[in-house]
Every structure is written in C-alpha cells, then in structure tokens.
Amino acid sequence: xxxxxxxxxxxxxxxxxxxxxxxxxxxxxxxxxxxxxxxxxxxxxxxxxxxxxxxxxxxxxxxxxxxxxxxxxxxxxxxxxxxxxxxxxxxxxxxxxxxxxxxxxxxxxxxxxxxxxxxxxxxxxxxxxxxxxxxxxxxxxxxxxxxxxxxxxxxxxxxxxxxxxxxxxxxxxxxxxxxxxxxxxxxxxxxxxxxxxxxxxxxxxxxxxxxxxxxxxxxxxxxxxxxxxxxxxxxxxxxxxxxxxxxxxxxxxxxxxxxxxxxxxxxxxxxxxxxxxxxxxxxxxxxxxxxxxxxxxxxxxxxxxxxxxxxxxxxxxxxxxxxxxxxxxxxxxxxxx
Numbered sequence: 001x002x003x004x005x006x007x008x009x010x011x012x013x014x015x016x017x018x019x020x021x022x023x024x025x026x027x028x029x030x031x032x033x034x035x036x037x038x039x040x041x042x043x044x045x046x047x048x049x050x051x052x053x054x055x056x057x058x059x060x061x062x063x064x065x066x067x068x069x070x071x072x073x074x075x076x077x078x079x080x081x082x083x084x085x086x087x088x089x090x091x092x093x094x095x096x097x098x099x100x101x102x103x104x105x106x107x108x109x110x111x112x113x114x115x116x117x118x119x120x121x122x123x124x125x126x127x128x129x130x131x132x133x134x135x136x137x138x139x140x141x142x143x144x145x146x147x148x149x150x151x152x153x154x155x156x157x158x159x160x161x162x163x164x165x166x167x168x169x170x171x172x173x174x175x176x177x178x179x180x181x182x183x184x185x186x187x188x189x190x191x192x193x194x195x196x197x198x199x200x201x202x203x204x205x206x207x208x209x210x211x212x213x214x215x216x217x218x219x220x221x222x223x224x225x226x227x228x229x230x231x232x233x234x235x236x237x238x239x240x241x242x243x244x245x246x247x248x249x250x251x252x253x254x255x256x257x258x259x260x261x262x263x264x265x266x267x268x269x270x271x272x273x274x275x276x277x278x279x280x281x282x283x284x285x286x287x288x289x290x291x292x293x294x295x296x297x298x299x300x301x302x303x304x305x306x307x308x309x310x311x312x313x314x315x316x317x318x319x320x321x322x323x324x325x326x327x328x329x330x331x332x333x334x335x336x337x
C-alpha cells in the first residue's frame with residue numbers, strides 16, 4: 001500500500017530536449033507500422049530513430065526455447081507476434097511516435113515489444129491504431145497483444161489478461177507560470193477545467209473526482225481533445241487549466257518546452273491505480289488467450305539478463321522499473337473510492 005505522500009514524489013526530467021517529427025495523422029482505424037530494422041540476428045536496438053529522445057542501445061537478445069514453448073500453438077506456427085500500438089493520430093512520445101525517418105514507429109513501448117518478441121522467437125509486427133481501436137483490435141483477434149501504456153485495472157480484467165512491466169504514475173501538467181499544485185487531494189480541482197484522454201484509466205479517476213465534487217456542489221469541467229497539438233494549444237491559451245495524463249508523456253513535453261513561450265511544468269502526480277495502490281502498466285492480451293504467462297516469463301528473462309534495465313535507461317524511464325513481471329496483479333479497483 002502506498003501513502004499519498006509517497007505517490008506524490010518529485011519528478012525528474014524524463015528526457016533531454018528534442019524536436020520530434022510531427023508523425024502520421026489519421027482519423028482512426030489501423031495502419032501497419034514500419035518495423036524492419038538492420039539488426040543482426042540475436043540483437044535488438046532500442047532508441048533508434050528517436051531524434052534525441054533516447055540513447056540508441058544495441059542489446060543481445062535471443063529466443064529462450066523454454067519460454068517460447070509456452071506460446072499458444074497457433075502463434076508459434078505463425079511465427080509472428082502482432083503488437084497493438086494505440087498511438088494514432090499524432091503519436092505519444094516517448095512511449096510511441098513516428099521516428100526521424102518519418103515512417104518508422106519508435107518509442108519505449110514498441111522497443112519492449114520487440115525485445116519480448118525476440119525472447120519468444122517471433123517476428124514483431126506492429127499495428128498502429130487510435131486508443132479506442134486498440135481494444136477493438138484485441139477483441140477481434142487482429143492484434144495478439146497491446147504494448148501501449150495500458151494500465152492493469154480490475155474492470156479490464158473482465159475481458160483481458162495482463163503481464164506487468166512498468167510502474168504507472170500519472171501527472172497533472174500546467175503552464176509554467178501557473179502556481180497551482182496538486183497534492184493528491186481532489187478538492188483542489190474544484191473550479192478547474194482539466195483535459196484527459198478518452199477511455200483511459202486516468203479518465204476513470206478524474207470522472208470519479210468530478211462526481212465527488214458534484215455531490216459537494218463544486219464544479220470540475222472535463223474536456224477531451226483528439227489531437228495532442230489541440231490539447232496544448234488549449235492549455236497555453238488558458239481554455240483548460242491542466243492536462244491529466246501518463247507521467248512519462250507529460251514529463252517529456254515539459255522538458256521539450258522548457259525555455260520556450262509554451263513552457264509547462266508538472267503540478268503533481270498520482271498513482272494510476274488510485275490513492276492506495278501502485279499502478280502498473282502491462283502487456284495486454286485477450287482473456288484466456290494463453291499469452292499472459294509466456295509474456296510475463298519473457299519480461300522476467302529480460303529483467304534477469306539486464307536487458308530490461310538497459311531498455312529503461314535508454315529511454316530515461318529507470319524510475320519506473322518493477323522488480324518482476326506478474327500475471328494479472330491487483331489493479332485499479334472497480335470503484336476508486
């Protein structure tokens with residue numbers, strides 16, 4: 001269990017400042033991401049084409065037969081792992097975005113997916129979609145597993161199974177000159193206008209805070225934006241007071257805008273699993289697919305070999321490390337009260 005004080009620890013800069021390519025845009029649906037690399041057999045290079053967002057690092061990773069033997073027979077015969085990335089339309093650095101070659105999907109999440117695929121002896125095949133369509137892809141069987149900053153929640157466990165791999169911390173981002181801070185007490189959000197991603201666990205938390213405030217006769221306005229650029233235009237113009245989203249994304253943006261007229265800062269943090277539980281990000285597959293166990297085994301092999309720590313370090317995410325991957329660990333409760 002975590003105290004509010006523990007959860008609201010200080011935030012260090014996530015990455016060095018960098019100007020990233022705008023990325024692909026789309027209204028929805030799916031697209032196949034370019035994933036071909038020049039890596040020799042037994043090597044996965046992480047941080048490639050990141051335009052300075054990560055340190056390019058070559059890691060030695062090969063198939064582990066005892067783990068790949070745990071895969072469902074259909075996937076073993078096929079020889080590919082179809083990976084879902086909910087990063088359309090404009091990307092979500094440093095987790096998933098179009099690289100400096102203007103076509104290849106890069107980011108910490110897709111890099112881990114490639115490492116896991118290597119341990120499983122499978123060729124990674126990445127399919128991009130909007131966040132909402134990420135789960136449709138899982139439901140339809142078009143996607144085997146999502147590596148896309150998906151939080152383990154008890155509600156999602158009704159349809160999906162999980163293999164955890166990273167801590168899930170959320171943050172509130174405000175304009176640099178805004179003196180407001182968030183100390184974990186939802187009452188401080190009264191009267192604010194906050195943007196959040198649709199269908200995310202942070203939306204669930206924010207809407208529960210909104211409902212609590214409404215019972216006390218206090219307003220909290222929630223706004224949604226399809227495009228990240230539109231969101232930050234609204235923040236800079238004062239149309240919204242804050243953005244509530246994944247800590248790595250917001251820390252990256254705050255670092256990138258430092259020293260510019262659009263500078264932002266992190267006003268506070270909160271666990272993605274609520275007030276009393278550390279949230280976890282997890283590889284997500286359809287329930288009863290038989291994938292969670294081999295995925296967790298592959299991640300634990302990467303942890304034991306040291307490749308996991310090097311992957312996190314390459315993307316400046318070492319503070320989000322977990323000691324081990326777990327199958328269906330406790331997640332955000334059905335009611336975050």
